[in-house]
Amino acid sequence: MTSSFVRVAVPRPVEDVFHYRIPDHLLGKIAPGHIVTAPFGKGTINGVVMEVTEEVPLKVRSILSVSPILPVEDKLLELTRWTASYYQSPLGLIVRMCVPPPFRSQSSKFRLTEKGSSALNEDTAGPFGDLLAALKRGARTAAHLEKKFSSDEFERCLGEGLIEVLDSSPSGPAAGEAGLKEPQYKRDENTVHTLTLDQKRVLDSIEKSIDDGSFSVALLQGVTGSGKTEIYLRAAQKVMNMGQSVLLLVPEISLTPLLTFRLERIARDRVAVVHSALTAAQKRSSWEDIREGRARLVVGVRSGVFVPIPDLGLIIVDEEHDASFRQEETPSYHARDVAVKRGQIQGIPVILGSATPSMESYRNSEVGKYQRLELPKRVTPYPAPEIEIVNMADPEVTRTENPFLSDRLMSVLKETVDGGSQAMLFLNRRGFSPFILCPDCNYTLPCPNCAVTLTYHRKRGMLCHYCGHLQPPPEACPNCQGIRMSPVGTGTQRLESAIASALPEAVIERLDRDIIVKKGALQDIYTRMDRSEIQVLVGTQIIAKGHDFPNVTLVGILNAEQALDFPDFRSSERTYQLITQVSGRAGRGTKKGRAIVQSYFPGHYSVSLALDGDYRAFYEAEAAIRSSLGYPPFGRMGRVIVEGAKEETVQKACVDIAQRHSGTKGIRILGPSSAPLPRILNRYRWHLLLLASDHSTLSKALRSTREKSYKSVRVHVRVDPYHLM
Ligand code: ADP
Ligand code: ZN
Numbered sequence: 001m002t003s004s005f006v007r008v009a010v011p012r013p014v015e016d017v018f019h020y021r022i023p024d025h026l027l028g029k030i031a032p033g034h035i036v037t038a039p040f041g042k043g044t045i046n047g048v049v050m051e052v053t054e055e056v057p058l059k060v061r062s063i064l065s066v067s068p069i070l071p072v073e074d075k076l077l078e079l080t081r082w083t084a085s086y087y088q089s090p091l092g093l094i095v096r097m098c099v100p101p102p103f104r105s106q107s108s109k110f111r112l113t114e115k116g117s118s119a120l121n122e123d124t125a126g127p128f129g130d131l132l133a134a135l136k137r138g139a140r141t142a143a144h145l146e147k148k149f150s151s152d153e154f155e156r157c158l159g160e161g162l163i164e165v166l167d168s169s170p171s172g173p174a175a176g177e178a179g180l181k182e183p184q185y186k187r188d189e190n191t192v193h194t195l196t197l198d199q200k201r202v203l204d205s206i207e208k209s210i211d212d213g214s215f216s217v218a219l220l221q222g223v224t225g226s227g228k229t230e231i232y233l234r235a236a237q238k239v240m241n242m243g244q245s246v247l248l249l250v251p252e253i254s255l256t257p258l259l260t261f262r263l264e265r266i267a268r269d270r271v272a273v274v275h276s277a278l279t280a281a282q283k284r285s286s287w288e289d290i291r292e293g294r295a296r297l298v299v300g301v302r303s304g305v306f307v308p309i310p311d312l313g314l315i316i317v318d319e320e321h322d323a324s325f326r327q328e329e330t331p332s333y334h335a336r337d338v339a340v341k342r343g344q345i346q347g348i349p350v351i352l353g354s355a356t357p358s359m360e361s362y363r364n365s366e367v368g369k370y371q372r373l374e375l376p377k378r379v380t381p382y383p384a385p386e387i388e389i390v391n392m393a394d395p396e397v398t399r400t401e402n403p404f405l406s407d408r409l410m411s412v413l414k415e416t417v418d419g420g421s422q423a424m425l426f427l428n429r430r431g432f433s434p435f436i437l438c439p440d441c442n443y444t445l446p447c448p449n450c451a452v453t454l455t456y457h458r459k460r461g462m463l464c465h466y467c468g469h470l471q472p473p474p475e476a477c478p479n480c481q482g483i484r485m486s487p488v489g490t491g492t493q494r495l496e497s498a499i500a501s502a503l504p505e506a507v508i509e510r511l512d513r514d515i516i517v518k519k520g521a522l523q524d525i526y527t528r529m530d531r532s533e534i535q536v537l538v539g540t541q542i543i544a545k546g547h548d549f550p551n552v553t554l555v556g557i558l559n560a561e562q563a564l565d566f567p568d569f570r571s572s573e574r575t576y577q578l579i580t581q582v583s584g585r586a587g588r589g590t591k592k593g594r595a596i597v598q599s600y601f602p603g604h605y606s607v608s609l610a611l612d613g614d615y616r617a618f619y620e621a622e623a624a625i626r627s628s629l630g631y632p633p634f635g636r637m638g639r640v641i642v643e644g645a646k647e648e649t650v651q652k653a654c655v656d657i658a659q660r661h662s663g664t665k666g667i668r669i670l671g672p673s674s675a676p677l678p679r680i681l682n683r684y685r686w687h688l689l690l691l692a693s694d695h696s697t698l699s700k701a702l703r704s705t706r707e708k709s710y711k712s713v714r715v716h717v718r719v720d721p722y723h724l725m
Contacts, residue, residue, distance in 0.1 A: 244313030
């Protein structure tokens with residue numbers, strides 16, 4: 001007898017899978033991985049079949065239809081199960097990332113198919129009659145139809161072949177990023193380099209793993225400019241020549257035109273890019289290229305780790321230390337660690353690359369779980385840039401009119417621009433200034449919804465970086481009616497205008513999150529940087545990523561240890577990474593580069609060891625601290641966040657959770673306390689951290705936390721948290 005029940009994961013933030021009956025006409029046609037439509041509450045829902053079973057629950061409803069979309073393959077289903085269980089994230093929200101995007105964007109149009117027309121004419125359309133009738137006089141956009149019909153109705157009509165998508169938006173993996181293929185990146189990137197001895201040694205070793213064709217993890221540690229990307233390209237090429245596909249994951253903001261260009265050099269039209277800025281139509285077209293094997297090199301950001309790829313032969317994670325691989329919100333997961341798991345499930349090699357490996361990965365290479373491969377030298381003629389420190393805490397250090405900018409940095413900047421080279425200035429704070437202050441009563445303007453001060457943006461006004469609240473700057477102090485309120489501190493906007501007035505001849509541009517949301521802006525800045533049409537680029541950490549502008553000879557870091565202000569055990573690590581990554585941007589071409597680092601704590605080991613470029617010494621210093629405290633990677637950490645509208649209830653629940661764990665064997669508790677961001681969007685937040693020596697002890701404790709529910713608060717748990725605010 002064929003099994004006649006299924007368990008379905010649905011895209012809702014719930015733990016459970018749901019049971020359904022397979023109706024007679026679908027018997028034998030449904031297997032794990034199939035995408036199905038099923039009744040849900042009063043409506044319907046699309047979900048993924050996780051299991052087909054004999055078990056007969058008492059009362060279940062029937063599946064409505066099966067989608068023609070290819071089912072999710074077994075190994076990927078296994079990966080989603082592991083991810084959901086390891087991170088205690090809702091399975092349905094994880095599985096959804098393996099399913100191609102819905103066949104519709106707001107602007108895509110629907111029209112009747114022949115089958116749909118005749119169903120309408122013959123009055124056999126049943127529940128879909130209204131939707132079909134709405135399309136009778138011609139195609140309509142999704143936006144138009146969504147006013148009257150639910151998305152489930154669309155999906156079902158599509159599934160039944162009654163309607164189809166009339167797609168007018170451009171397709172193709174990189175469409176919309178027009179200009180990627182323009183020849184401005186010619187340079188030497190078209191020539192095939194002869195590998196250095198170090199590169200050869202590393203590539204040999206990686207090629208061996210590829211030939212083995214089994215699971216292994218290599219941690220490729222190489223200073224910026226040491227030729228890591230070149231190694232990825234060679235390894236990818238080899239795998240593609242074997243008829244297999246490659247997945248390359250990069251941090252959100254390093255999907256640069258240059259990277260795409262270099263990838264296209266080896267893979268031509270066989271590159272598919274998957275990231276969140278694509279329209280549904282572009283995304284779908286990329287997914288189809290991948291599924292049909294037309295695209296063999298898949299480049300994506302963190303969610304790309306779940307994209308179905310036939311014949312996957314190699315996974316590469318570039319800048320593996322980057323925090324953007326971690327998704328903190330539900331469903332939380334860490335794409336680098338999921339990538340390693342995917343490699344294990346699929347039995348293929350994984351390469352993790354970085355100039356500044358995460359403590360986690362480096363430790364794995366210390367204990368022999370990962371193989372460490374090193375590229376200690378730059379391939380370009382000049383060695384790593386000279387790094388000079390300016391001690392901002394020293395009262396003797398002279399400053400420009402702007403207290404955040406030293407004379408030293410300013411004069412080298414002038415020299416650089418006068419000499420025809422380019423500079424990048426880094427400041428990890430966008431906006432004009434962090435807040436405005438009333439000098440008469442010390443009042444700063446708070447966000448009405450969150451316990452933070454509003455950031456002053458020159459054009460837009462006072463903005464909350466947490467909830468997006470926006471209001472005009474006050475004309476007088478709301479507290480004392482004084483009229484001397486003024487901006488304090490510096491953001492990228494203010495830095496930009498300070499430089500512009502000091503260097504009136506130079507072209508200054510700014511690159512931060514406020515800029516990249518404008519379509520085409522990023523592309524425009526890269527192109528003009530590459531052509532040396534911009535002399536000074538001011539930006540946030542976005543400019544710290546793998547860009548490669550050979551004419552940049554100066555990099556300035558305005559406030560090196562900003563990360564140290566945060567109550568987070570990873571702040572030293574972040575400071576070390578930041579200084580190393582940013583200064584690595586200088587001197588990428590044939591000119592020697594230098595970096596000037598302004599710091600208030602030049603003696604802090606994360607600053608001084610970054611200046612020495614001594615990763616190993618940093619690792620050891622940091623490891624000594626973390627292992628003595630049992631912090632990751634020497635122990636496991638979990639976080640419990642409790643939030644709700646009343647602080648008292650929130651606090652009570654959090655204290656209760658802490659008490660319930662206080663006797664748990666193998667668990668150490670830090671807290672409970674009010675979270676560093678104590679209120680966001682009018683919800684109060686408390687948290688506690690759990691430490692354990694191994695994952696399973698931690699996992700059990702976190703699971704038990706979720707067993708008890710508290711009135712009027714929500715409890716979230718995070719496994720291996722990165723964000724402790
Ligand atoms: P990384 O990824 O470590 O920063 P890249 O692979 O981007 O390093 O290499 C830095 C620059 O050097 C690039 O412009 C690249 O084309 C070039 N390059 C890489 N390998 C070689 C080589 N063996 N000989 C000459 N140039 C090379
Ligand atoms: Zn806010």
